[in-house]
Amino acid sequence: MNRVGLAITLALVAVLVLVTACGTSAPAPSAPAPSASAQPSQAAKSEAPKSEAKPSVISAPIKLGLDQPMTGPGQALGVGIVEGVRFAIDQLNQKGGVKGRKIELVERDTKSDPQQALVQVQELMANKEIVALLGPALSPEVLAVKAAVMAGKTPMIAYAANPKVSEAPNDWVFQLNLNNLLERDTVLTYLQKGLKTQKVAILSGNDAYGQGGRDTFVAGASNFGLQFVAQEQFGSEDTDMTPQLTKIKATDASAILLWGISPRPEIAAKNAKQLGMQQKLVTAAAMVVDVFRKVAGDAAVGVVWPTVYLYGNPHSDAGKQFAAVWKSKFGREADLNAAVGYASVVVMEQALQKAMKADGSIDRQTLRDALEAVKIDTPVGLTEYNKDKHAGLSLDAMIMGRITPDGTAVEWQAKGQ
Template identity: 35%
Template sequence: MKREKKTMIAIITGIIFLVLLCIPRAPVLAAEPYKIGCIFSVTGPASFLGDPEKKSAIMLADQINKRGGINGHPIKLVIYDTEGDPTKAVLNINKLIFHDKVLAVIGPSRTPTTLAVIPIAQRAQTPLISCAAGIKITQPVKKWVFKTPQTDAMAVEKIYSYMQKNNIKKVAIITVANAFGESGKEQLVKQAPKFGIEIVAQESFGPKDTDMTPQLTKIRSTAAEAVVCWGTNPGPAVVAKNMKQLDMKIPLFQSHGVASPKFIELAGDAANGIILPTGKILVAKDIPDSDPQKPVLLKYIKDYESRYQTNVSGFGGYAYDGLNLLAIALKKAGPDKAKIRDELEKIKGYKGVSGVFNFSPSDHNGLTMDAFVLVKIVNGKWQIIK
């Protein structure tokens, strides 16, 4: 008897719950809005990317709508969470394109999720502006796919040219065992000969590993003159700490994957002396006034920090640029997917957070190496290396 009652209560609660879920949220906007889809990894292992991207996109959409929208049409974002999972990403993009009938999609945040959704965007002929770094996304060029972040290749080039200048010839690399680290490793290995650099050790670590002393001990026993670590928090912070613990004096280079104040917080004292490439956002106040990106960066940082009361991250800009680029194309093209794509491809000289974009039929990333600056951490602060 008692059990029956409990079961009934559970079922009734469940049903009420489901009914509540089905109550549609009232539509707010009047004049036919332009719908734009977003898929970010808001939760899951890459939430450090997806979270600021989501916040940046919402902020920009509000600003555009406050200005009166695009050609009088407000924009409406439909945002889904991929949790960094390719299957979820595929479900989400199908929902966006066929159910929500969006004009274009911004995201996903990670390379594997992007590679998973590309065939769908291509087949459905919907413009996709990815927020992932992997070079495979835009090389070879896919008709409907664009991306806003700088590629790993540029970051590696930036580091290696610095090494060449400073006569560093033997390098050990330690990379995280996920798509980001793997792509970095590929580029590091591929570009080394071009800069006369020899890779003397290749190590890797798991995304959640908390102790890299074995790998670093191995590196210590080689003739490496510098260590390059490719990963996202918290692994690289552990590498920095462990190197300090092991008393290793050779310079440590990190990737743009840790280009956020969080890294300095995590690595503490061990962060000092580390050199890494980053978008200009971290050093926006210090770049020369002549830099065309400076006003954009300062505005974005001010808006973001005053709205969300947190430090700006280096990653939200990917979605910010994506939506801005899309707004430019939408303004010229109107609600027509094919025209939006054509207009995107024609964009030249757009000054964004991640760099100055010049799209062309053969370049759907549109950035050059100038999008990166090399910084050194000195006393817990970023300092541009000239």
């Protein structure tokens, strides 16, 4: 092969080698194996556990502690109050509660025992979800728990009648019922201005209730220009008060206070009718109309008593509205205790509305302050508190009711007197 042919041959070989090299790509480098730390963990592979959802403040119920004598000697008061409270809360919750938050009761039975009431109130206050207390109904129970409520800084509406319930020092207890002094002043004002008499007699029980009533009335009589010309007593087992009434009949008393625990005043009224006595008979606010009528029979007609809610014939617009819805629901008349229980929820609702913050939360201090600003018509009359007055009712709310042949009627009204 000559030189020219050799050169051509070598050039062709070079071209072929170059073309082959350009048509073959270099192998891609293999990816490094992931390190142990880069491997997905078992927890990452499975779905992260979900935390249990808690209700928002705005949707959680507002809890109230209810501590009442639902058994024992005071159950007639406690059961009536509890019925009124439950009914009012059912109505409120059906309307959506307080700004969307429903009311929930945490209930306890004091069994009419002051020591039991104290233990239960302390237990209820320890539950920080409870913003206020309702109860108890009996004066010994309220007086037993008052100091603890003050120390626990928990607002409480109390239904007991003893004036000491709302007396200072007292920042946290709000009384909602006619107290003994209000009851006394109503009766004595009625005797002075309604009956226009000056001389009265009292026939009272020889127990603490009867003696306490007698002492209270006798001590206050002179302030109303009244004189007690006879003071007689009966025992808890007496079934005939004719001897005591015969002594009273011989005086110039124009009215007789029958102060004691049922059925003694009812028996006394029956005996007075048998003796042909014409004096006006006055009995206590705790009197139950149906019981008095059942025991005294025809002698019950004309008997009068102090009250803020006239059984079967409420005198206020709020009382009439309450009585109508109650009778529609239960098919029977509401008594004073049910009306007071219902009224306490009306009061509490207004305070809760004022105390609730923008996020729906409520604290005890703010609620207490709101209770001190309450002024509202309730089935038991205008209820009003302020920082210096924790007894919600006044003389203007009081009336004297009268038993009639077929029901009850307003005998006299304190407002404007």
